[in-house]
Amino acid sequence: MISSPISAKNLCVLRGDNQVLDNVSFTIDAGDIFALLGGNGAGKSTTLLTFLGLISPSSGQALINGVEVGADIQGARAQISYLPESANLYPHLSAYENLEYFLSLAHISRSPEEISLSLDEVKLAPEARKKPLSSYSKGMRQKVSISLAILRRSPLLLLDEPTSGLDPLAIDEFNIILKTLSNLGTTIFMVTHDVYGACEVAKRVGLLRQGKMTSMFQAREDQKISVDEVHQAFRQSQAS
Amino acid sequence: MRLGDIYFIAKDEWRYWFRSRLSLSAIIAASLLLVASLINTTHQVQTESATREGFQQEAVKTFESQPARHPHRMIHYGHYIFRTPTPLSVIDLGVDASAGTVMFLEGHRQNSTVFPPNYSNAYAGQLADLSPAFAYQMLVPLLLIILGYASISRERELGTEIVLYSIAVTPMRLWLGKTLALGASAVITLTPLVVGLSFAVSEGEPVWTAAYMFLGYATYLLTWVFIITATSAVCQRSASAFTTLLGIWIVLCVISAPLASSIAETGKSYEGKVASDIAVQQALRGTGDGHNEADIAFNQLRAELLRQYEVKSVESLPFNIRGIISLNAEETQTKILNRFSDQRMEQAKAQTQVIYWLGLLSPTLALKNFSVNIAGTSLSEYQRFQRQAERVRFDFVQKLNTMHAEQLTYDDDIKRSIDPLSEQRTRIDSHHWKILYATSHHENFEVARISESFPHFLALIFWCFFAAIMAANVAKKGDKNVA
Ligand SMILES: Nc1ncnc2c1ncn2[C@@H]1O[C@H](COP(=O)(O)OP(=O)(O)OP(=O)(O)O)[C@@H](O)[C@H]1O
Ligand SMILES: [Mg+2]
Numbered sequence: 001m002i003s004s005p006i007s008a009k010n011l012c013v014l015r016g017d018n019q020v021l022d023n024v025s026f027t028i029d030a031g032d033i034f035a036l037l038g039g040n041g042a043g044k045s046t047t048l049l050t051f052l053g054l055i056s057p058s059s060g061q062a063l064i065n066g067v068e069v070g071a072d073i074q075g076a077r078a079q080i081s082y083l084p085e086s087a088n089l090y091p092h093l094s095a096y097e098n099l100e101y102f103l104s105l106a107h108i109s110r111s112p113e114e115i116s117l118s119l120d121e122v123k124l125a126p127e128a129r130k131k132p133l134s135s136y137s138k139g140m141r142q143k144v145s146i147s148l149a150i151l152r153r154s155p156l157l158l159l160d161e162p163t164s165g166l167d168p169l170a171i172d173e174f175n176i177i178l179k180t181l182s183n184l185g186t187t188i189f190m191v192t193h194d195v196y197g198a199c200e201v202a203k204r205v206g207l208l209r210q211g212k213m214t215s216m217f218q219a220r221e222d223q224k225i226s227v228d229e230v231h232q233a234f235r236q237s238q239a240s
Numbered sequence: 241m242r243l244g245d246i247y248f249i250a251k252d253e254w255r256y257w258f259r260s261r262l263s264l265s266a267i268i269a270a271s272l273l274l275v276a277s278l279i280n281t282t283h284q285v286q287t288e289s290a291t292r293e294g295f296q297q298e299a300v301k302t303f304e305s306q307p308a309r310h311p312h313r314m315i316h317y318g319h320y321i322f323r324t325p326t327p328l329s330v331i332d333l334g335v336d337a338s339a340g341t342v343m344f345l346e347g348h349r350q351n352s353t354v355f356p357p358n359y360s361n362a363y364a365g366q367l368a369d370l371s372p373a374f375a376y377q378m379l380v381p382l383l384l385i386i387l388g389y390a391s392i393s394r395e396r397e398l399g400t401e402i403v404l405y406s407i408a409v410t411p412m413r414l415w416l417g418k419t420l421a422l423g424a425s426a427v428i429t430l431t432p433l434v435v436g437l438s439f440a441v442s443e444g445e446p447v448w449t450a451a452y453m454f455l456g457y458a459t460y461l462l463t464w465v466f467i468i469t470a471t472s473a474v475c476q477r478s479a480s481a482f483t484t485l486l487g488i489w490i491v492l493c494v495i496s497a498p499l500a501s502s503i504a505e506t507g508k509s510y511e512g513k514v515a516s517d518i519a520v521q522q523a524l525r526g527t528g529d530g531h532n533e534a535d536i537a538f539n540q541l542r543a544e545l546l547r548q549y550e551v552k553s554v555e556s557l558p559f560n561i562r563g564i565i566s567l568n569a570e571e572t573q574t575k576i577l578n579r580f581s582d583q584r585m586e587q588a589k590a591q592t593q594v595i596y597w598l599g600l601l602s603p604t605l606a607l608k609n610f611s612v613n614i615a616g617t618s619l620s621e622y623q624r625f626q627r628q629a630e631r632v633r634f635d636f637v638q639k640l641n642t643m644h645a646e647q648l649t650y651d652d653d654i655k656r657s658i659d660p661l662s663e664q665r666t667r668i669d670s671h672h673w674k675i676l677y678a679t680s681h682h683e684n685f686e687v688a689r690i691s692e693s694f695p696h697f698l699a700l701i702f703w704c705f706f707a708a709i710m711a712a713n714v715a716k717k718g719d720k721n722v723a
Contacts, residue, residue, distance in 0.1 A: 052405070088400050092256055102403065105404065
């Protein structure tokens with residue numbers, strides 16, 4: 001039996017005294033896009049960090065390819081491309097230098113052309129690429145971050161609010177990129193506040209509220225998930 | 241093993257330093273200071289040597305150009321002995337800066353070292369502090385702190401630490417990379433030391449003692465590298481890492497040395513100078529005045545000599561009894577004086593011994609102790625000079641006393657103040673002065689220096705290992721406290 005690339009089984013996480021994740025279970029199939037929605041502080045980022053082995057579950061399991069993350073942290077990380085919540089890059093380095101540095105540490109060799117191409121894809125202005133990131137806007141930094149996640153070509157992509165700070169055009173471009181990657185077989189786990197974007201690209205959408213998975217939506221063969229339905233469920237979950 | 245990662249991380253850290261104004265100016269300022277300190281001490285040691293040499297030549301000339309004289313007058317005329325600085329004193333002036341380098345040797349007295357008369361003491365007082373030893377003990381750790389305090393905490397604040405871990409860089413490798421970067425800069429700061437040591441070697445210092453000194457300083461700086469990267473790995477904020485490190489620096493580099501000295505002083509107190517002088521005078525009383533052959537203290541000696549040579553009066557002895565009495569008196573006095581000076585030296589040493597043990601509490605103290613001992617500018621080395629000078633003095637005086645006994649007749653000797661011819665005959669020829677003058681402290685005590693510095697070297701190694709193990713232990717848990 002082939003185990004799914006990412007799955008959570010009754011996952012519980014404590015941060016300090018807070019029960020941040022409470023019995024969360026879900027599965028993401030290979031090549032699927034899963035979007036996790038939820039209010040601020042619902043535990044979305046925590047879920048991603050748990051899959052990176054940066055936070056240990058208090059009970060339950062976070063599994064990568066059927067293996068518990070804690071059992072082989074480095075093995076899990078080697079499979080994953082992670083895009084953090086805020087573009088965490090070096091302000092003293094240019095876009096090129098940031099990418100080169102992280103790629104070399106990830107033991108991935110990409111030619112300067114490939115790097116340029118990926119920066120083209122995320123629509124980062126060419127004249128900015130050689131300037132230090134300290135002179136970038138939030139969205140520009142986010143584009144570099146996305147570019148790094150894509151360049152690694154990892155089988156698994158964990159994205160924490162990838163479109164935050166992006167202009168509408170860039171968001172559209174990004175969604176196209178995600179769909180392409182998914183079609184190529186990349187499994188994508190995305191945390192987002194963008195309901196429209198989520199319904200546009202995701203095969204499944206989960207709703208997290210105070211650490212509990214309250215509802216799950218599934219796209220059908222011929223039909224995307226309904227934005228209205230998700231919106232309504234979200235509003236209801238917040239109200240109750 | 242992905243050793244390449246460590247190198248990439250180190251290289252990036254270097255790139256960061258070169259792009260950050262603070263780091264770059266710290267590097268430049270520290271390099272200038274190190275070079276300045278080396279020029280300063282080299283200049284100081286060379287000027288001193290030149291002054292000393294000039295003074296010494298003059299003293300030798302004056303002594304040797306003395307006309308034929310009565311040997312006892314030459315005993316009182318005395319001569320100077322000079323302490324040649326060890327080549328390694330260009331690195332660490334130690335007690336040389338304050339202990340004096342020339343000693344006047346004469347009969348019946350043990351003098352202490354002084355500075356040559358035309359030696360500019362003000363210069364030593366003001367600038368002696370800026371020696372390479374001082375720069376490496378105090379200032380280079382500060383430079384390393386400025387460079388490294390944020391090495392890991394900065395990544396934590398930027399959030400890049402999480403990204404690094406997410407691409408399977410281990411916390412251990414991150415720490416090793418940062419440590420390599422800081423360690424490499426520590427090694428680079430050692431360049432002026434290597435220049436100074438090479439200079440010392442060219443002046444006659446054996447290569448292996450120079451290499452050993454280098455190793456001690458390198459170990460010390462490496463200890464700091466570990467302390468700094470570990471602190472940076474533990475602290476959530478760079479600001480708190482900086483404050484913590486500054487606190488450690490103040491305790492280890494600023495407070496520990498004076499604290500250790502004051503502990504040593506309260507622990508073992510010196511006998512007061514006046515009290516000890518009185519004790520010496522009391523002990524010397526009754527030993528007899530060597531200038532006065534009639535002193536009752538020599539009655540027994542006189543009787544023994546008369547019996548041994550089967551003669552009735554001192555005039556009939558085959559030698560000049562005045563010389564024999566001088567020889568005898570000098571020997572008795574010297575024994576007493578040596579007993580007291582040994583006592584004083586032991587007391588002084590006991591004080592430094594306390595500081596040596598306290599060296600285990602601070603790597604800076606350990607390095608200070610190590611450095612002066614290997615450089616040959618320690619109290620022990622100074623005491624070796626004192627003992628050696630005393631041997632030279634005793635030898636010089638007794639040679640003259642022997643001449644007094646063997647080459648002068650008793651008859652001439654007692655009549656010399658009334659009979660000009662006798663007076664002429666009691667002068668010995670001036671060619672003797674050439675043989676008598678022993679000029680300087682030339683003996684090299686490498687073996688003693690190595691063995692005296694070795695315990696401190698062990699303390700340094702202990703500190704380095706201790707810091708490394710602590711650092712590795714806190715660093716490897718780095719990914720448990722980022723999120
Ligand atoms: N370092 C931390 N220590 C303790 N508790 C934390 C820490 N970080 C987050 N939390 C708590 O964990 C809970 C979930 O936080 P998390 O960051 O996962 O939320 P989120 O769903 O990503 O929110 P947002 O949409 O604002 O990003 C919150 O209640 C938060 O207070
Ligand atoms: Mg979040």
